[in-house]
Amino acid sequence: MSREPEPRLDPPTTALSAPVIGAVLLAHGGKEISHQAPHRRGGPVTRMRMIARAVAPRLAGHGIAVHTMCFRYQGWNGDERAPVADVHWAAARLAEQYGDVPLLLGGHSLGGRAVVNAADAPGVAGVLGLAPWLPGEEPTAQLAGRRLLLAHGTRDHVTSPRSSFEYAARARAEGHDVARIVLPGSGHTLLSRARDWNRLVLAFSHTCLLDHHGAADPAGARPPRYTDVIAEAFKAAAPEGLQRVLTTAGRVRA
Numbered sequence: 001m002s003r004e005p006e007p008r009l010d011p012p013t014t015a016l017s018a019p020v021i022g023a024v025l026l027a028h029g030g031k032e033i034s035h036q037a038p039h040r041r042g043g044p045v046t047r048m049r050m051i052a053r054a055v056a057p058r059l060a061g062h063g064i065a066v067h068t069m070c071f072r073y074q075g076w077n078g079d080e081r082a083p084v085a086d087v088h089w090a091a092a093r094l095a096e097q098y099g100d101v102p103l104l105l106g107g108h109s110l111g112g113r114a115v116v117n118a119a120d121a122p123g124v125a126g127v128l129g130l131a132p133w134l135p136g137e138e139p140t141a142q143l144a145g146r147r148l149l150l151a152h153g154t155r156d157h158v159t160s161p162r163s164s165f166e167y168a169a170r171a172r173a174e175g176h177d178v179a180r181i182v183l184p185g186s187g188h189t190l191l192s193r194a195r196d197w198n199r200l201v202l203a204f205s206h207t208c209l210l211d212h213h214g215a216a217d218p219a220g221a222r223p224p225r226y227t228d229v230i231a232e233a234f235k236a237a238a239p240e241g242l243q244r245v246l247t248t249a250g251r252v253r254a
Helices: 043-060 082-098 110-117 161-173 194-209 227-235
Strands: 022-027 064-070 103-108 124-130 147-153 177-183 244-246
Touching: 022 043, 022 082, 022 110, 022 194, 043 064, 043 103, 043 194, 064 082, 064 194, 082 103, 082 110, 103 110, 103 194, 110 124, 124 194, 147 161, 147 194, 147 227, 161 177, 177 194, 177 227, 194 227, 227 244
Parallel strands: 022 064, 022 103, 103 124, 124 147, 147 177, 177 244
Antiparallel strands: none
């Protein structure tokens, strides 16, 4: 008898010695249609683990655990929306493990679509979509009370930067707390300008799980790079706050 596939929640990327005060969950990309299991060492899964390894050591020092996950299937699979249920499952496992701590959901491509749709999971403080796949019909009601940051490269030919802008604009118009950042020259895999992608994940995790919830850094500690960029994008009116351009020199222009 064949077993039903199950999602997988990986152990924390960096072990924590202090009490956990927050958690980051990173979800990988996939395909529109597929009931094949994700390749555990495939590109989409590996890319999320690379980001996790880049940000986890610094966040662990603040009591924030970083986890990656694997979906049951590679595909979104139409109305089945399998990855959304998997993100809810993983968020529930983190709540069982750490208790009532705030959670940041981050995802790439299909994973970005999954975490946006799972934003209403209990305990979620913020959602981060990296080159997210966001078709025009995606709902926004689940974003209520959460912060959403979308980031997209201008050379992404797999998912649409225009669609992520349109989703962000619609969500903003409906009263949700949304910002969006553009990375010129970067494509869909997030490998071009990888350091900037890592910094955005680190800074938004810091913003949602430390700054936004009143946890202070040690005296004299500097916030992660791009924390100010993200804060300015959330404060800026649309459309400026939805198309903040982060240049290759690390500067920002509207």
